[in-house]
Amino acid sequence: MANRPQFYRRLPGTGKTIAHYVQLYQGPDHLLQVKLSGFTEEYKRFYYRDIQALVLRRTHTGKILNSILGGFAAIFGASAFIAAGSGGEFPLGFLAGICFLFLLVNLLLGPTGVCHLRTAVQTEKLVSLGRARRARKVIDRLRPLIVEAQRPLAAPAIAAVQSTPAVVQPDSLASL
Amino acid sequence: MITAQLLCPKCQTPLPAISEPGRERHECIACGVISEIETFPAFFQQAAVGQAGERILIEGEAGCFYHSDKKATVHCSGCGRFLCALCDVELNGQHLCLGCLESNQRKGQLAELETRRTVYDSAALSLALWPILIWPFTLVTAPIAAFLAVLSWFRPNSLVRGGRLRSIVALVIATAQIAGWVVLFGSLFLKQQ
Numbered sequence: 001m002a003n004r005p006q007f008y009r010r011l012p013g014t015g016k017t018i019a020h021y022v023q024l025y026q027g028p029d030h031l032l033q034v035k036l037s038g039f040t041e042e043y044k045r046f047y048y049r050d051i052q053a054l055v056l057r058r059t060h061t062g063k064i065l066n067s068i069l070g071g072f073a074a075i076f077g078a079s080a081f082i083a084a085g086s087g088g089e090f091p092l093g094f095l096a097g098i099c100f101l102f103l104l105v106n107l108l109l110g111p112t113g114v115c116h117l118r119t120a121v122q123t124e125k126l127v128s129l130g131r132a133r134r135a136r137k138v139i140d141r142l143r144p145l146i147v148e149a150q151r152p153l154a155a156p157a158i159a160a161v162q163s164t165p166a167v168v169q170p171d172s173l174a175s176l
Numbered sequence: 177m178i179t180a181q182l183l184c185p186k187c188q189t190p191l192p193a194i195s196e197p198g199r200e201r202h203e204c205i206a207c208g209v210i211s212e213i214e215t216f217p218a219f220f221q222q223a224a225v226g227q228a229g230e231r232i233l234i235e236g237e238a239g240c241f242y243h244s245d246k247k248a249t250v251h252c253s254g255c256g257r258f259l260c261a262l263c264d265v266e267l268n269g270q271h272l273c274l275g276c277l278e279s280n281q282r283k284g285q286l287a288e289l290e291t292r293r294t295v296y297d298s299a300a301l302s303l304a305l306w307p308i309l310i311w312p313f314t315l316v317t318a319p320i321a322a323f324l325a326v327l328s329w330f331r332p333n334s335l336v337r338g339g340r341l342r343s344i345v346a347l348v349i350a351t352a353q354i355a356g357w358v359v360l361f362g363s364l365f366l367k368q369q
Contacts, residue, residue, distance in 0.1 A: 008336045025336050034336055039299040041334055042292050052219035056212040057185045116185050120218070123185075139214055146216050147197075153217040 008032060013134045015127030022127040029149065031142065046117055048149035053118040056135050062112035066103060073099035180219050185211060229260035252276055284332060293335060296328035300346035318353035321346055
């Protein structure tokens, strides 16, 4: 059985759903998306030479979550304040603390976003990059690898652009 | 100048054309969403046209094993069959026919083509640890965990996690649980004697 040593470096971010985790790994010539469901790993490879664009779009999910958590923290906090002395302030204060803690974590993680990876034949949502800051960090890490892998592509494109003015139309020669 | 266009990731409205690789910010005119776009040289390349394979024009020329009327350009690194440009699949510098490619994928000999793996070491570790919470279950789960831990030595592990630590830990815990049950049953048996 092939268990060839592959050198993958884990990239920041984990996408979570009820059924699985999604993580990104930086490979020598490709980006590997691993979907862990139970005891099975599913792989998707995006070769650096094929990646055309990485698109990051900010979403309002984080703000909505902040509002909800902030609202709950305020309600529980106010209730605990009102119920002071009756013995109910402790569970209510505890709940307010939990909500506040989640709010703090959400604030520290930064704004939410959706990152898409585009190749010639697909546009894939990178589930693990759900935070804008983290997505930018990953893009910054991947950029030099992709640029390096696509160096042979960049050279002919530049050459083509540079050679364009040298083309002389036969009609223009006739007018001379 | 070569330009290319992307669609808004939210509403699929075309975004303004991009003329060179790099980072740009675009606001969608339809939904107003701002997208940060990082483009690379491949974005400005036109899709390459695949090769169909040249027809045999001179009698006696080597033909493709699968398409007898097409000129052979290479031989399969796996089975040695002659292949035309259409049948040739290049992978890691090797030229393979579709049959060899499929068989190698089935046998798991080409890690690049693997899309799924069962991680036996994680299964073994979970089965060795979690049932401890309801310990009588370990009577059944410990032998299974030990079996999976041993099995994981002979099966490919996770593609992204190296090492055998999980298997070893699972095997040690499972063995300890089995030993515990043996001691328990042994002492009960001896008491009855």
